[in-house]
Structures are given as C-alpha cells and as structure tokens.
Amino acid sequence: MGWLDEILWDEKGLVPVIAQDKHSGRVLMFAYANRDAVALTAEHRTAHYWTRSRNRLWHKGEESGHFQRVDEIRLDCDGDVLIYLIEQEGGIACHTGRASCFFRVLQDGAWVAVDPVLKDPAAIYHKH
Template identity: 60%
Template sequence: MSDIDKKSQDQALLEAITWNDQGLVPVVTQEIDSGDVLMMAWMNRDALLETMRLGEAVYWTRSRQKLWHKGEESGHTQKVKEIRLDCDGDTILLKVEQKDGIACHTGEHSCFFLRWDEAKNIWLDESKNKK
C-alpha cells in the first residue's frame, strides 16, 4: 500500500469516530480468550494510530498528558487482536492478548476487582492480592 493510500485509510478510520471535546474516545479493553473486561482508558488520534502501527495498545494518559504504551514500565503489554467501534462511533473496544495476565497497575488481572455488595452497602475487594 502506498503512503497516500495508507493516509487515506487512516483518515477514514479517524473520521468514523466521534471524539469528545478534548479529542478523546473511551476505550474498553477485553481479553480475547476469556472475555474478561480488563480496563477502561482513553485514546486520542495519535494513540489509535500508534496502536495500529505497533499492534500493541497505546493509550492517552489524561493525568500525564502524554501517550502511554501499555506495559512500557511493567512489561505487561497488550497485543491487539481486534479493534471494534460501537454503533454510535463513540467507544472503542480493544480485544487483546494480555501479557502475563496482568492488566491493572495494582498487579491484578483486571482493574474491575471491586464488587458492590448491596446487602452490606460496601465495595468488596475481590482481588487475590488484597492489601
């Protein structure tokens, strides 16, 4: 594919997405084999293009205001197997292979290890690495 064709393809991809006022789109990341939801993060246009270029998840960190290649420090990278866009075009779903099975910065498999217990009216920590 020529550089011109690639730029046209990238532009078509980016134009299909409904970006918020900050130029971001929410991204839900799911483990492809288990179906577990691992995390939620944000992407800007550069993060999405870099994800496609590398074949690994790259997000936009709002707190540090920069691109964040998932696993750049921990080694727990996410190999992207599928990129999906929801019907409204305003949320991306990444289906990934999670290296070492750890997606959360806490060392957990998933960032969603807190479960609301309605009877007790509290959040229960269901992590295996309870602090």
C-alpha cells in the same frame, strides 16, 4: 475520509477504550485514547492510550512490561467507544497487580476487593 475520521472524538480529542480479553471476554481495563494512540495501536498491534493524569501518550506496558497485544479494534454503533480485543502479557492489566482493574464488587453497601493481587506493584513499578 479515513477510518480515524469515523470515530467521534470528544471535546478533548479523546475516545473511551475498553480493553477486553479476547479469550475469556473479561473486561480488563478502561482508558481513553487520542487519535495518535489509536493510530499507533492499529499500526503496532499493541495498546496505546492517552493518560489524562500524566497528560501524555501511554504505551501500555512501557513501565510494567505487561503489554497488551491487540487482536481487533472494534467501534461501537454510535462511533464513540472502542474495544481493544487483547491478549494481556503477564496476566496483569491493573497497576494494583491484579488481572483486571475491575476487582471490586459492591456487597452490602461496600466495595469489596474480590480478585487477588498477582504481583506486588512495588515489584512491577520502579521509581527512576
């Protein structure tokens, strides 16, 4: 049995993946990966995911240039969640131009954006 077989994939063949900054420990994003994405991540040491909205393999940074260099891949005790310990190129993990996708904090019953936009998404993503 190979190491990929030890991962408990869901009914769609996906596993949740948390991308965490290897230096600060900050959670930068959450996504899903399929078997191919995890295998490519392990082989190339850059983060690959499965985008459910586009229904395809996604090499993080392929459009933005903000690649994630993967230092470690960790599997949780139940075998059903991965963490990619990464270095985030360009310091931007979120498509909104922020360092992290987790930029909103619940304050007085409302979600408040507390992290700045580091780069305008229009300057990152170009329509082809």
